[in-house]
Amino acid sequence: MNFPISRDRFKARAFQQAYALFRERHPEWAESLFDQPFLEPRMALLLKDNLVLPTGLSLASWWADHLGLGDEQRAYWVSRLTPVASDFLHLLRTALQQPQPVAPLLRPQG
Numbered sequence: 001m002n003f004p005i006s007r008d009r010f011k012a013r014a015f016q017q018a019y020a021l022f023r024e025r026h027p028e029w030a031e032s033l034f035d036q037p038f039l040e041p042r043m044a045l046l047l048k049d050n051l052v053l054p055t056g057l058s059l060a061s062w063w064a065d066h067l068g069l070g071d072e073q074r075a076y077w078v079s080r081l082t083p084v085a086s087d088f089l090h091l092l093r094t095a096l097q098q099p100q101p102v103a104p105l106l107r108p109q110g
Contacts, residue, residue: 047096
C-alpha cells in the first residue's frame, strides 16, 4: 500500500530541487547571498501558509532590504537580480506542479 508524502515534505523537496537547479544556472548569485540561507526561510514560510509566491521584483527587493542597500545601490542591484529571482521562482513553481510522490506503507515485521 502506498500513501502520499506529507504536503510540507513535498514542498521542502520542491524547494531543494528548484534551488539545486538555480545554483547550477546562476552560481554567481548563489554565491552572492541570494543563496539557500536567504531563500529557504522566506519560501518555507510562504509555502507552509499556502501564500502566493512573490514576483521576481519583490524577491529581489527583499534581498536588497536584507542587505541594507542604499537607494542608488538598491536600484542597480534590484534591476540586475529581478530576472534571476524570476527564474528561481519559475523553477520553484515548476517543481511544485510535479505530481506528489507516494511512499510505501511500511508494515511492522514480526
